[in-house]
Amino acid sequence: MWVYEKKLQYPVKIKNSNPAYAKIIISQLGGPDGEVGASLRYLNQRYSMPDDVNKGLLTDIGTEELAHQEIIGAILYQLTKNLSYEQIKASGFDVYFVDHTAGVYPQAASGVPFSAATFQCTGDPIADLVEDLAAEQKARLTYDNILRLVDDPDVIDPIRFLREREVVHFQRFGEGLGRLREGLDPKNYYACNSSFDKGCGCFGN
Numbered sequence: 001m002w003v004y005e006k007k008l009q010y011p012v013k014i015k016n017s018n019p020a021y022a023k024i025i026i027s028q029l030g031g032p033d034g035e036v037g038a039s040l041r042y043l044n045q046r047y048s049m050p051d052d053v054n055k056g057l058l059t060d061i062g063t064e065e066l067a068h069q070e071i072i073g074a075i076l077y078q079l080t081k082n083l084s085y086e087q088i089k090a091s092g093f094d095v096y097f098v099d100h101t102a103g104v105y106p107q108a109a110s111g112v113p114f115s116a117a118t119f120q121c122t123g124d125p126i127a128d129l130v131e132d133l134a135a136e137q138k139a140r141l142t143y144d145n146i147l148r149l150v151d152d153p154d155v156i157d158p159i160r161f162l163r164e165r166e167v168v169h170f171q172r173f174g175e176g177l178g179r180l181r182e183g184l185d186p187k188n189y190y191a192c193n194s195s196f197d198k199g200c201g202c203f204g205n
Contacts, residue, residue, distance in 0.1 A: 009067040010071055010158050012074040012075050015154055017079055019083055019087060021079050022079040023096065024145075024149055026105075026107060026109060030108060030113065031112075031114075032118040034106070035139075037116070039066045041121065042061050043058070043063075048121075054179065054180060072162075073104045119135070143162055143163035
């Protein structure tokens with residue numbers, strides 16, 4: 001159960017529209033390492049976590065990723081409102097515009113629509129947490145690349161905030177993996193899956 005606070009986690013106040021920026025920033029909505037995939041990944045992985053602390057961690061971070069979707073959506077909306085047809089054509093935004101007008105649609109910068117095939121949910125806690133560590137680094141890299149390509153301070157400010165949160169999430173997942181390993185056989189971290197393997201000494205069974 002969630003309580004929804006009707007404000008952005010971080011403010012977005014972009015004064016100048018720029019569809020060329022929207023074309024690249026959209027990858028952090030529906031791209032392979034974007035916020036839509038992140039929220040779904042963590043909110044689904046949490047069910048098979050063997051301990052309540054890591055379940056809570058995945059719930060918290062997955063919920064925050066929903067908030068990040070809102071921030072990216074607000075950035076995209078503000079970058080593409082009140083565009084002239086000349087701006088749309090000159091920026092190359094016409095390829096997106098013909099399908100979605102200025103609607104906020106989850107896709108990669110390359111134009112590939114969002115797909116759940118971009119993330120895993122294995123039911124194996126080590127595999128899932130290691131994937132989450134990698135996912136946060138890839139998201140951080142995408143934000144780094146966006147920051148290399150934009151020069152509007154109104155855009156840079158919320159993008160930097162989002163980048164910082166990816167770093168924090170990486171740290172929290174590292175702590176979660178460390179906690180998980182404390183409950184495993186130190187001679188073989190991969191000896192069993194507590195959901196299926198009984199009597200192997202892992203997770204107190």
